[in-house]
Amino acid sequence: MKILIADQIRALDNYTIEEEPVPSIDLMERASKAFVRWYTERFNQSGKVLIFAGLGNNGGDGLAIARLLDNLGYEVEVNIINYSDKRSEDFEENLHRLEKMLMVNWICDEEDIENALKNGIIIDAILGTGVNRPLNGIIKETILRLNRSNSTKISVDIATGLYTDSPVEPDAVIFKPDFTVTFQLPKLAMLLPENENFVGNWYKADIGLHVEFIENCATDYFYTDKIQPKIRSNFSHKGTFGHALLIAGSYGSIGAAILASKACLRSGVGLLTALVPECGYEIMQVxxxxxxxxxxxxxxTISTLPKDLTVYNAVGIGCGLGKALETVIFLENILKSFHEINPKKGLVLDADALNILSENKKLLDLLPPGSVLTPHPKEFQRLAGGWANDFERLKLLRQFAIKYKVIVVLKGRHSAVALPNGSVHFNSTGNAGMATGGSGDVLTGIITGLLAQGYPPEEAAISGVFKHGEAGDFAAQKSGQMAMIAGDIIENLRW
Ligand SMILES: NC(=O)C1=CN([C@@H]2O[C@H](COP(=O)(O)OP(=O)(O)OC[C@H]3O[C@@H](n4cnc5c(N)ncnc54)[C@H](OP(=O)(O)O)[C@@H]3O)[C@@H](O)[C@H]2O)[C@@H](O)CC1
Ligand SMILES: Nc1ncnc2c1ncn2[C@@H]1O[C@H](COP(=O)(O)OP(=O)(O)O)[C@@H](O)[C@H]1O
Ligand SMILES: [K+]
Known part of the structure; x- marks a missing residue:
């Protein structure tokens, strides 16, 4: 699924209005109905619904939502923030429709804000994707006050004050919702960790915007919400699915080799060889x-290049590897031999393999094009340097993938897979239960297994990250986020 910037979303709204065609007021009604559908599935009629609306189209949504909820028997109170003389046409029309059924309150000063605050669920429809400057005046005062409330808070489309695709000022005042119900497509800002407090749990509500327009929109950002694993032929045999080599482990970290190996095997690989330090032999075999x-x-430690690399279809290096001097020399040697003898084979680099690269930056030039690197944010910082905000980090991520012609999986909530063509694919699956030692080793095993089966590295990374998160979600359903461990992710892989 594509992620579009605010200008493209505006153009998409307009295109839908003209080409479907659908009057803009009806499109607003569709959006509001989609929100109300989401809302009524979760909240019943007990208690008040406090709607805070702006004067543009986001505010128009708020007024339509108020009318629809009132029709369904909810006790609704509407507060319009009177920050300007400018109103959108569809806001005016929805105000006209609403005033036939309900009184609205106009918020002009702090006393009005206090009067509007009651026990109830707060719906933020003040500003949406049209926000173009920091909040001030009565909007800022309202948001500051709403953020202090303990009530459940929900944003319509996007939290008031949050920019869709650029960083917010460090001391910006932004609404802090528990939930965001966003229309049709996820917004870039919602996928970045620094905005966590301004997004809450977010949901997508389909409002039937023009699919053809979306297909023709150019974007570098995508959201992976499904993948299509290859079908295995009935006549396949273990030779069909490749031979993977995992080079992993050091004294005290053989468990990393075990986790990566089990995950690789559970990802459909034909054959797996694990290369471990001598001390890991019995542990691995058992x-x-x-x-x-x-x-x-x-x-x-790992110190010596294996003899015949040509028999392997993919190699994964790094889990629990350590950074001993002989391991650094080994990594240099294997990167050189990949260049010389194995340019088409898949390579995954994780954990200490990445840390060795960070400490020996000249090795970066030896990276075979198409290699998959799987850093967590700290590892990426060591590789690429620091950043002032998450948008800058995203830029660094893309630049790195383009410069070295590699695939970089920046791990975390919504892991971002950057490709050498400059595109970034954000993942939809996974949960905080995966924030536990060994989860990353599992991912390395999965991606190495997919590469060995012949998946192109871009697809192996995107699909591997998706399935890893999905397995984490199944594991969390069974044991809960706190109890789950990395091994549970492996046990819950389903292809
Ligand atoms: N188009 C469609 O058909 C559909 C749209 N939909 C809905 O519309 C939303 C986008 O609506 P929108 O474009 O009217 O912008 P919105 O966010 O309401 O802002 C209003 C205006 O406020 C102003 N402004 C900006 N920053 C400001 C600030 N800090 N403080 C004060 N004022 C500020 C700025 O105008 P300016 O003052 O710059 O001229 C801006 O234009 C979208 O999120 C979705 O909910 C859905 O119904 C689906 C169909
Ligand atoms: N809050 C979260 N939501 C989704 N996925 C997460 C979350 N926290 C961690 N993960 C996933 O778990 C994995 C952790 O990897 P990593 O930090 O390398 O762990 P380790 O080094 O212990 O193996 C990554 O794939 C990451 O995306
Ligand atoms: K909003």
Whole structure:
């Protein structure tokens, strides 16, 4: 699914109005009905609904929502923030329709704000995607007061004051909802961690905007909400699904090799070899009998290039690897041999493989094009340097992927997969239960397994991240976020 910027969303609204065609007031009614559908599925008629509306189209939505909820028997109070003389046409029309049934309150000063605040659910329809400057005056005062309320808060389309696709000023006042119900497409700002408090849990409400227009819109940002794994042929055999090599583990971190190996096997790979330090041999053989196990000459670390790399279809390096000097030399050697003998094979680099790259930046030039790098934010910072805000981090992420022709998976809530063509694919699955040691090792195993089966690296990364998060969601359903551990993600992989 595409993510569009505010100007494109405006053009999409207009295109839908002209080409469907649908009068803009009816499109607003559709949006408001979509919101009301979401709302009535979660909240019953007990208690008040306090609607705070602006004077533009977001405010128009708020007034239409008020009318629809009133019709359904909800006790609705409407407060319009009187910040300007300018009103949108559809706001005016919805005000006209509403005033036939309900009294509205106009908020002009602090006393009006206090009078408007009662026990009830707060719906923020003050400003939407049209916001173009920091809040001030009576809107700012209202938001500051609403944010202090303990009531459940819901934003229509986007929280008042949050820019759709650019950073907000550090001391900006922005509404802090528990939920955002956004129309049709996710907005970029909602996917970035720094905006967590200004988004809450968000939901998409389909309002039937023109699909063809969306298809023709150019964008670098996408949202992965489904993937299509390849079908396995009935006549396939283990040779069909590739041979993966995982190079992982060091003394005290053999568990990382086990997690990555099990996840790789559960992702459909034909054969798996794990290369671990000598001290990991028995542990691996007992814990993962389905994998073949090779050992390094070094007892506690990985130090030596395996002999015949050409037999493997994909190699994953880094989980629990450590950063011993001999491991640094090993990484340099394997990157060089990938260039020389194995340019078309998949390579995944994670954890300490990335930390070694950060500490030896000249090695970055040896990265085979199409390699998949899976840093968490701290690892990415070591690789690419710091950033002032999440939009800047996104820019760095894209630049890195383009410069080195690699795929970078920046892990976290809505992991961002940046491709060498400059596009970024945000993931929809996963939960905070996955914030536990070993979850990243599981992801490395999954992506390595997909690469070995012949998935192009872009697809292996995007699909692997999606399935990893989905398995985490299944695990959370079973044991709850606090009780789940990385191994549960593996057990819950379903393809
Ligand atoms: N188009 C459609 O058909 C549909 C639209 N829909 C809904 O419309 C929403 C977008 O509506 P919108 O474009 O009217 O903008 P909105 O967010 O209401 O702002 C109003 C105006 O406020 C102003 N303003 C900006 N910043 C400000 C500030 N800090 N303090 C004070 N004023 C400020 C600025 O005007 P300016 O003053 O700059 O001339 C701006 O134009 C969208 O989120 C969705 O909810 C849905 O119904 C689906 C169909
Ligand atoms: N709050 C969250 N929501 C969704 N996914 C998460 C969340 N926290 C962590 N994850 C996922 O869990 C994994 C953690 O990886 P990482 O930090 O490398 O763990 P480790 O190094 O312990 O293996 C990543 O894939 C990340 O996207
Ligand atoms: K809003």
């Amino acid at each position: 814990s993962v009998p389905e994998a073949m196990c090779k050992t390094d000459v070094s007892k506690h």
